[in-house]
Amino acid sequence: xxxxxxxxxxxxxxxxxxxxxxxxxxxxxxxxxxxxxxxxxxxxxxxxxxxxxxxxxxxxxxxxxxxxxxxxxxxxxxxxxxxxxxxxxxxxxxxxxxxxxxxxxxxxxxxxxxxxxxxxxxxxxxxxxxxxxxxxxxxxxxxxxxxxxxxxxxxxxxxxxxxxxxxxxxxxxxxxxxxxxxxxxxxxxxxxxxxxxxxxxxxxxxxxxxxxxxxxxxxxxxxxxxxxxxxxxxxxxxxxxxxxxxxxxxxxxxxxxxxxxxxxxxxxxxxxxxxxxxxxxxxxxxxxxxxxxxxxxxxxxxxxxxxxxxxxxxxxxxxxxxxxxxxxxxxxxxxx
Amino acid sequence: xxxxxxxxxxxxxxxxxxxxxxxxxxxxxxxxxxxxxxxxxxxxxxxxxxxxxxxxxxxxxxxxxxxxxxxxxxxxxxxxxxxxxxxxxxxxxxxxxxxxxxxxxxxxxxxxxxxxxxxxxxxxxxxxxxxxxxxxxxxxxxxxxxxxxxxxxxxxxxxxxxxxxxxxxxxxxxxxxxxxxxxxxxxxxxxxxxxxxxxxxxxxxxxxxxxxxxxxxxxxxxxxxxxxxxxxxxxxxxxxxxxxxxxxxxxxxxxxxxxxxxxxxxxxxxxxxxxxxxxxxxxxxxxxxxxxxxxxxxxxxxxxxxxxxxxxxxxxxxxxxxxxxxxxxxxxxxxxxxxxxxxxxxxxxxxxxxxxxxxxxxxxxxxxxxxxxxxxxxxxxxxxxxxxxxxxxxxxxxxxxxxxxxxxxxxxxxxxxxxxxx
Numbered sequence: 001x002x003x004x005x006x007x008x009x010x011x012x013x014x015x016x017x018x019x020x021x022x023x024x025x026x027x028x029x030x031x032x033x034x035x036x037x038x039x040x041x042x043x044x045x046x047x048x049x050x051x052x053x054x055x056x057x058x059x060x061x062x063x064x065x066x067x068x069x070x071x072x073x074x075x076x077x078x079x080x081x082x083x084x085x086x087x088x089x090x091x092x093x094x095x096x097x098x099x100x101x102x103x104x105x106x107x108x109x110x111x112x113x114x115x116x117x118x119x120x121x122x123x124x125x126x127x128x129x130x131x132x133x134x135x136x137x138x139x140x141x142x143x144x145x146x147x148x149x150x151x152x153x154x155x156x157x158x159x160x161x162x163x164x165x166x167x168x169x170x171x172x173x174x175x176x177x178x179x180x181x182x183x184x185x186x187x188x189x190x191x192x193x194x195x196x197x198x199x200x201x202x203x204x205x206x207x208x209x210x211x212x213x214x215x216x217x218x219x220x221x222x223x224x225x226x227x228x229x230x231x232x233x234x235x236x237x238x239x240x241x242x243x244x245x246x247x248x249x250x251x252x253x254x255x256x257x258x259x260x261x262x263x264x265x266x267x268x269x270x271x272x273x274x275x276x277x278x279x280x281x282x283x284x285x286x287x288x289x290x291x292x293x294x295x296x297x298x299x300x301x302x303x304x305x306x307x308x309x310x311x312x313x314x315x316x317x318x319x320x321x322x323x324x325x326x327x328x329x330x331x332x333x334x335x336x
Numbered sequence: 337x338x339x340x341x342x343x344x345x346x347x348x349x350x351x352x353x354x355x356x357x358x359x360x361x362x363x364x365x366x367x368x369x370x371x372x373x374x375x376x377x378x379x380x381x382x383x384x385x386x387x388x389x390x391x392x393x394x395x396x397x398x399x400x401x402x403x404x405x406x407x408x409x410x411x412x413x414x415x416x417x418x419x420x421x422x423x424x425x426x427x428x429x430x431x432x433x434x435x436x437x438x439x440x441x442x443x444x445x446x447x448x449x450x451x452x453x454x455x456x457x458x459x460x461x462x463x464x465x466x467x468x469x470x471x472x473x474x475x476x477x478x479x480x481x482x483x484x485x486x487x488x489x490x491x492x493x494x495x496x497x498x499x500x501x502x503x504x505x506x507x508x509x510x511x512x513x514x515x516x517x518x519x520x521x522x523x524x525x526x527x528x529x530x531x532x533x534x535x536x537x538x539x540x541x542x543x544x545x546x547x548x549x550x551x552x553x554x555x556x557x558x559x560x561x562x563x564x565x566x567x568x569x570x571x572x573x574x575x576x577x578x579x580x581x582x583x584x585x586x587x588x589x590x591x592x593x594x595x596x597x598x599x600x601x602x603x604x605x606x607x608x609x610x611x612x613x614x615x616x617x618x619x620x621x622x623x624x625x626x627x628x629x630x631x632x633x634x635x636x637x638x639x640x641x642x643x644x645x646x647x648x649x650x651x652x653x654x655x656x657x658x659x660x661x662x663x664x665x666x667x668x669x670x671x672x673x674x675x676x677x678x679x680x681x682x683x684x685x686x687x688x689x690x691x692x693x694x695x696x697x698x699x700x701x702x703x704x705x706x707x708x709x710x711x712x713x714x715x716x717x718x719x720x721x722x723x724x725x726x727x728x729x730x731x732x733x734x735x736x737x738x739x740x741x742x743x744x745x746x747x748x749x750x751x752x753x754x755x756x757x758x
Contacts, residue, residue, distance in 0.1 A: 065389075108648040128650035129534040130604025151534030151654070200534055225528040 024143040027152040046322035060089035067118035070126040083324035157201035182211030191251030207231035212316040216241035249290040250300035344380030349689040360708040363751040374755040387700030388420025389687040400429030406642040411450025413728035415755040418744035420709030426458040427486040429678040433458040435477035442478040456481040485511035499559035518542035525598040525613040543552035551578035567593040567612040583744035586633035606654030634691040641730030659730035669742030671720030709753035
């Protein structure tokens with residue numbers, strides 16, 4: 001996806017003015033397909049920057065990005081920090097891990113403290129849904145949701161869309177409609193849908209970009225009400241879910257969520273919902289395998305698929321930095 | 337001490353008595369248009385004069401959680417809301433499970449200018465659901481109700497015993513009917529909105545299941561069981577069936593469940609986090625439709641104050657509860673009566689005769705000799721809700737800025753003006 005034409009000069013093409021309408025990226029509730037596509041296009045320019053010998057541009061010089069992680073996630077935090085530094089922003093990292101909360105400090109108190117450090121943009125992860133929305137109400141800075149409870153993980157969905165759009169194009173299947181690149185495409189998302197912010201954000205974004213989403217998992221982890229979202233279907237049958245899919249995304253199983261009142265055993269889950277080569281044969285001929293990581297090897301996806309030529313797993317990880325660069329750039333530039 | 341409410345329109349459960357001067361002497365109503373010298377005069381011209389409201393469901397947080405509310409602030413808030421009598425819940429720290437605590441509450445409340453306090457006591461020691469409290473001693477100390485409100489009584493055998501004791505002692509049992517293992521860790525109504533928002537849901541089935549259990553145990557034991565804060569269509573339908581089939585249950589609904597839906601949570605503001613949760617528009621419609629008929633016996637506020645800092649935590653950590661004593665009547669008057677959905681007389685009944693009947697108390701009247709617990713309502717002036725002006729310590733409200741009519745301008749308790757607006 002990062003082409004040989006690495007010498008394309010910065011600065012990046014300014015994103016469509018529409019994307020600048022947004023102060024925050026909390027979820028995609030108020031985003032249009034056009035705005036998202038402009039972010040994806042900006043990410044492509046950012047990928048070209050990252051392919052150069054000197055992987056840094058001055059686009060965000062003088063800006064400060066603070067990462068506020070109330071829940072551990074080294075991978076996502078590093079990806080955001082790399083994205084900020086590659087554009088010459090200063091970075092402040094705050095990892096609460098629950099310590100200050102134990103002292104009875106509210107998240108608003110925590111924000112007040114951090115605000116004294118005068119960041120322009122806050123990257124927030126929290127175990128409770130909605131915290132980025134709450135902080136966005138209280139701060140003058142921009143807020144990017146880096147994962148809030150079960151609710152949303154918009155930059156993950158963006159990097160998934162970016163990766164898949166590029167992979168389909170490389171496979172000779174470029175978008176028929178520029179503004180709705182997934183028109184006619186189907187994404188199957190398999191696993192613990194109920195507890196998954198990745199599933200929710202992907203369902204929101206993939207359908208916004210014109211595609212259909214099939215959510216699949218054991219009935220106890222598949223909330224019926226999600227079928228009310230336009231373009232979203234639910235099934236507990238994995239074979240049905242993958243049939244005709246352009247991509248199959250397996251979700252990470254969080255072992256602590258699989259108590260005996262939810263699922264009988266992990267073995268039962270693997271037997272019924274692990275994505276295997278036989279399933280991919282039911283999918284579209286070009287179908288890709290995706291996973292938001294970190295992978296539980298041979299649990300959600302058979303290793304031969306996760307490591308195989310149809311796998312986009314590594315490219316998803318690699319897409320994280322350019323996509324997050326595009327998000328930071330779009331929200332910050334033109335705001336001062 | 338003699339006081340006159342001058343020139344108001346008098347309305348109570350016996351009917352519209354027209355415009356009169358209402359004289360009050362030594363704590364009781366003296367009569368109409370008597371004339372003569374008075375110590376205090378309250379202008380009620382153009383206003384409605386009616387018995388002060390009864391609220392069978394308030395959390396005053398005293399003892400132990402005075403940072404949220406205390407007797408002085410809570411009883412003043414009640415008076416400002418037009419309430420003359422409130423029943424305080426037992427989930428304080430320590431829990432009201434000891435006769436000494438009940439006696440202390442009664443004694444301290446008597447020194448506070450505000451609504452009368454009739455405390456409820458706990459069903460189980462420490463609200464742990466394991467051991468019964470000594471209900472006879474609690475009643476002797478002044479408790480009028482037993483309830484573990486805030487915590488459903490999970491153990492059905494313990495609940496049966498509680499009902500047997502309460503029936504024998506003539507105490508009303510108030511329930512918090514949510515089946516705990518179905519409620520699980522839910523922080524809002526389980527449905528399309530909770531799934532979209534990724535917040536753990538609490539299904540209406542948790543309420544319906546527990547109302548059924550509580551109602552059948554009421555039938556089994558003969559205890560008078562008041563089903564607090566019924567919030568869902570399913571819960572209401574089960575309660576209605578229980579009543580129709582002769583179970584001795586009564587039904588309470590709250591202002592929040594009559595006016596707000598789970599869509600309110602879309603902005604992730606814990607000010608809307610309450611138990612039972614705000615339900616769907618369909619549930620709100622079912623509760624509203626039931627007000628006019630006999631399915632609902634009382635409106636209780638479930639006034640549940642918390643500090644702003646507590647309500648500015650995340651959605652999972654923030655405590656459940658809405659503080660609403662001071663907006664309850666204007667809210668319901670504006671949304672239901674002024675909107676033409678419910679007759680004024682019915683709303684008043686649900687705040688006066690209804691709760692009195694639940695408790696077995698005399699219906700409040702403006703008759704000579706009756707306790708002079710009276711409220712004066714301004715049904716005309718529209719004013720926006722301003723939480724900052726609340727007497728309650730909890731000054732955040734879901735209805736901030738909402739223009740409402742029906743503000744209580746004066747409240748008398750035992751003939752004393754404990755609330756005077758302006």
